[in-house]
Amino acid sequence: MVRTYIGFTDGYAQVQHKDYLSTPAMRDSFQVTEALRTALKDLPPDVSVGQRGVAYVLLSSDTRSIGAQILGVEPEAEPSISTIPSNIVQGDYLSKNDQVVLGEVLARNLQVGIGDSITLLGVGHDASLAADVLTVAGVFRTGITDIDRTLAEIPLKRFDATFAMDGERHSIVLNGGDMAALRHEVRGLRPLVEEEGLALRDWTELQPSLDAAIRLDATSAVLIYAVLIVVVVISLLNTLLISVLERTREFGMMLALGVKPGLLGRIVWVEIGLLSLLGVLAGMLGGVILTFWLGRQGIEFESAQAVFEQYGMSGTLYPELTSLTLFAGPAVIVLALLLAGTYPAFRIQGLRIIEAMRAA
Known part of the structure; x- marks a missing residue:
């Protein structure tokens, strides 16, 4: 149950701004320093790492507008840290910079299908208006209604440009491999993360209800x-x-x-x-x-x-x-x-x- 649930979005652990868990605001982001980047590269090959941006936006089709959470993800890294790419039920996963994938319920509520365009409106990292037009590349189904109704993903490069992130990240996700080994690696990474003024949280902190x-x-x-x-x-x-x-x-x-x-x-x-x-x-x-x-x-x-x-x-x-x-x-x-x-x-x-x- 743990592997299945955390495999959708959260991963086993995340590096975050120390205030992000309690108040997940756009400004609670961080720069990935060279020391942190090197430490992440030194992790065992079976530990997958992916950088993400997170925003809460208004998605609009020709007929409807719905609030949603949008993740900026690295399409090449996401299949190894998340099961969403393997849960695509219509279309394909992200392959172009202007594409978006939607949860099945969200796509149904917006009344959009593969190839349709949707408009994104939100607030950028610098408090400016974030607006974009995206093409629906795929629809995924996790079986968890809350995720399928509210989640969308776009490429991280597009997320950076749309929300004026200037290279900032909201989280670095760690997943894959044996959970006992991951626990050991997370403990070893914690001192460096804390030196950077960040927080390293495992799935028990990310999903306390679970x-x-x-x-x-x-x-x-x-x-x-x-x-x-x-x-x-x-x-x-x-x-x-x-x-x-x-x-x-x-x-x-x-x-x-x-x-x-x-x-x-x-x-x-x-x-x-x-x-x-x-x-x-x-x-x-x-x-x-x-x-x-x-x-x-x-x-x-x-x-x-x-x-x-x-x-x-x-x-x-x-x-x-x-x-x-x-x-x-x-x-x-x-x-x-x-x-x-x-x-x-x-x-x-x-x-x-x-x-x-x-x-x-």
Whole structure:
């Protein structure tokens, strides 16, 4: 979900003016210094970098005028940092300097198609009037209504000229590669960015609502998982305790034959551990087979399709088998049972031989 959502516009992280996140104004821009440019070039090849300008404008067709957000992007770099170029459903992505691509809902609301002209009106970086006439080159669909209804993209060179940016940028977007590696690279770049008087923000700061939703989902999942483990452990402990009580006479005979209570308690504890281990291994085997099969077939959630579309996802999820999902739950259950198994073992040490042998 994170990869899909941040892949549309924000990227994994952005270099911004320190005030831009709270007040995204046209004047909150910055020059890309030679030191910053060199540091960005030194990033690993799998980390993609793109410069952007951002403005809020009025787009007009022959019949309608609608407010929109327009991004100035580098067409050659954008396919590696954004999924919008691959989501073009009509026409093509930006190939000429006077072209624009629109979200599907925005194009429909403006009643324009491929090859039509639209007028742009806004405020330039120097507070002058920014006006331009652009040709619709393509229409994209992300599945997220807010993006498809409000977003348009033009080449960065055209954006510079239209809005009198004089080489200033509103953001530098970083994306691509492994997210763990990106996190490491972002940390390494942060000191230089802060020296430049700028801010380096990752996706959790750029999309706090998405981060909060994921944290809430993870927290609820952990709580449900914890309750499930408690129920399983208590049920198994009850079964183990009953099995111990049913063999009270047997234990009394063993004590009468000279087996020490401590040794008998340890034998029962080892038995509990072996049974738990065998059960968990069988469960893990079944879980691996089921997850592997579902990972190929997918799990369809037709009733939740609209919810998934808000994050650019399909209604079919594909479970992924990792070392964490494979070992975390079983390990917790085994440890919990081993701890809980000390109680039946402790009960055995308190048995009296005569009373135990008379038990039914």
